[in-house]
Amino acid sequence: MTTETHQGHASERAQDALLQQVFPPPAPPEIGAALDAELAALQPVRTRRPVRDALLIAGSGLAIVAAMLAVMRVREDLLELPLGWLVVMAAAWFLGFLVPAWLVVVPPRGQMMGRWRGAALAGGVSAGLFLLVGFVHSPSSGGSPVSPPYHPGCLGVGLLASLVPIALAALVVRGAFPVGARWAAAALGAAGGALGGLFLHFHCAIVDPMHVGLMHGGVVVVAAILSALVVPRATDAAFRER
Amino acid sequence: MADPRELMDRYCSGDSAAFRELYAAVAPKLYGYLLRMARQRAVADDLLQQTFLKVHRARGAFVRGADPVPWIYSIAHRTFLDDARRNKRAVVGLAASDELPEVAADFNGLAAAHRDEPRHDPEVAKAAIAALADLPAQQREAVVLTKLDGKSVAEAAAIAGTTVGAMKVRAHRGYNALRKVLGRPE
Numbered sequence: 001m002t003t004e005t006h007q008g009h010a011s012e013r014a015q016d017a018l019l020q021q022v023f024p025p026p027a028p029p030e031i032g033a034a035l036d037a038e039l040a041a042l043q044p045v046r047t048r049r050p051v052r053d054a055l056l057i058a059g060s061g062l063a064i065v066a067a068m069l070a071v072m073r074v075r076e077d078l079l080e081l082p083l084g085w086l087v088v089m090a091a092a093w094f095l096g097f098l099v100p101a102w103l104v105v106v107p108p109r110g111q112m113m114g115r116w117r118g119a120a121l122a123g124g125v126s127a128g129l130f131l132l133v134g135f136v137h138s139p140s141s142g143g144s145p146v147s148p149p150y151h152p153g154c155l156g157v158g159l160l161a162s163l164v165p166i167a168l169a170a171l172v173v174r175g176a177f178p179v180g181a182r183w184a185a186a187a188l189g190a191a192g193g194a195l196g197g198l199f200l201h202f203h204c205a206i207v208d209p210m211h212v213g214l215m216h217g218g219v220v221v222v223a224a225i226l227s228a229l230v231v232p233r234a235t236d237a238a239f240r241e242r
Numbered sequence: 243m244a245d246p247r248e249l250m251d252r253y254c255s256g257d258s259a260a261f262r263e264l265y266a267a268v269a270p271k272l273y274g275y276l277l278r279m280a281r282q283r284a285v286a287d288d289l290l291q292q293t294f295l296k297v298h299r300a301r302g303a304f305v306r307g308a309d310p311v312p313w314i315y316s317i318a319h320r321t322f323l324d325d326a327r328r329n330k331r332a333v334v335g336l337a338a339s340d341e342l343p344e345v346a347a348d349f350n351g352l353a354a355a356h357r358d359e360p361r362h363d364p365e366v367a368k369a370a371i372a373a374l375a376d377l378p379a380q381q382r383e384a385v386v387l388t389k390l391d392g393k394s395v396a397e398a399a400a401i402a403g404t405t406v407g408a409m410k411v412r413a414h415r416g417y418n419a420l421r422k423v424l425g426r427p428e
Contacts, residue, residue, distance in 0.1 A: 023274065023278070023370075023371075023374070023386075023390050024274075025270040025271050025273075025274045026270065026273055026274050026277055027270065027273075028265075028269035028270050028272070028273035028290060029273075029287045029290065029291070031262065031265055031291075031294070032291040032295075034291065034295060035291060035294055035295050035298060038295070038298050039258040039261055039262075039298075040258075042253075042256055042257075042258045042261070043256055044254065044255050044256035045254050045301055045302045046302060047254050047301075047302060047303075047304045047305065047306055048302070048303055048304065048305050049305075049306075050305055107305060107308065110307065110308055110309055111305075111308055111309065111312065111400075112303065112304065112305050112308045112309070112310060112312070112313040113312070113313055113316065113400065117405075173303070174300070174302075174303065175299070175300030175301075175302060175303035176300075176303040176313075178296075178313065178316035178317040178319070178320045179316050179319065179320055179401070179402065179403030180403050238296055238299035238300035238303075239296050239300065239317065239320060239321075239324075
């Protein structure tokens with residue numbers, strides 16, 4: 001290290017020390033009456049257990065998909081479809097659900113706030129990929145119906161499948177995101193939308209690329225937008241003025 | 243002083259004395275942060291109380307074993323921003339021609355008992371306080387968190403909900419502005 005660098009660091013340390021002197025930690029006021037009153041009635045609270053919560057969300061998501069398939073039936077051409085494509089796409093939809101949800105719900109070790117930035121990125125990437133894959137590759141068994149491409153029922157049913165995991169996740173992360181709440185909510189929406197996509201993957205036999213791209217992939221986008229608009233109202237309630 | 247993780251743990255288990263200890267451990271630096279952001283003692287007092295009320299209401303979000311301090315700072319950051327938006331305070335800066343408040347010692351947060359202790363050149367202190375107050379809110383926050391509160395750039399970025407790169411730039415620009423004041427020849 002050169003003498004100039006040494007001198008530069010020493011000067012910076014001296015300036016840091018001077019700053020600390022100029023701005024010492026002030027004496028804060030006493031605890032206010034409103035908080036004192038709340039403390040007088042303090043009760044134990046159940047704290048978050050992120051891994052358990054994430055597993056609960058994942059398990060309930062799969063249970064919802066299974067229940068909906070049992071009620072609304074699997075697609076008629078399921079056994080005639082290429083097995084590899086069926087499995088790989090199912091895994092992709094499931095990962096599209098699990099990864100953003102996990103990143104939001106499970107914070108890094110020793111921290112309280114989940115990785116909302118990474119989760120939002122993962123949600124955005126999965127939304128883009130599912131739209132793209134739907135447009136370019138939707139194998140047919142040969143007998144699958146190809147219309148109507150804009151049948152909106154899939155969008156509604158997909159959103160319905162996404163409701164429970166989004167609501168559960170919003171419940172477990174309430175109060176955990178003083179910043180980034182909207183992005184975290186969008187990521188949870190994308191995760192729920194991917195679960196809806198997983199259901200549609202096994203349920204809907206329409207193979208028109210416009211339908212699969214817009215209505216199946218679109219579930220991820222629409223769920224993310226709706227969740228970003230609605231979920232922070234629930235997760236941020238503790239941070240709002242009363 | 244006990245670890246904030248342990249205090250928060252006991253507080254969530256219903257121990258109000260642990261909350262008071264947590265307040266005593268965290269509030270001085272947090273108050274300093276809010277004071278430098280809000281630039282008015284009365285506002286900072288109110289923001290501090292609001293922050294801890296919100297901590298209290300959201301305490302169920304605690305993860306046992308996690309450090310609650312960055313989360314508490316994030317709540318303070320958000321509380322300040324919400325208040326500033328409501329009152330448009332964040333966009334009000336001291337113009338060069340404006341006179342600084344006479345009570346500079348109050349502004350830097352020194353307790354009354356310490357006010358008479360000459361620990362640094364008062365001119366430099368006054369200039370530094372003015373320079374810090376003049377910084378844009380984001381740069382001011384970056385300097386306060388990284389230089390005065392001793393947070394790492396990553397921690398400061400997480401508190402403010404921004405990227406590490408953006409926080410680095412804000413801290414660098416803000417600190418450069420302050421260095422011009424602090425490093426000037428006597």
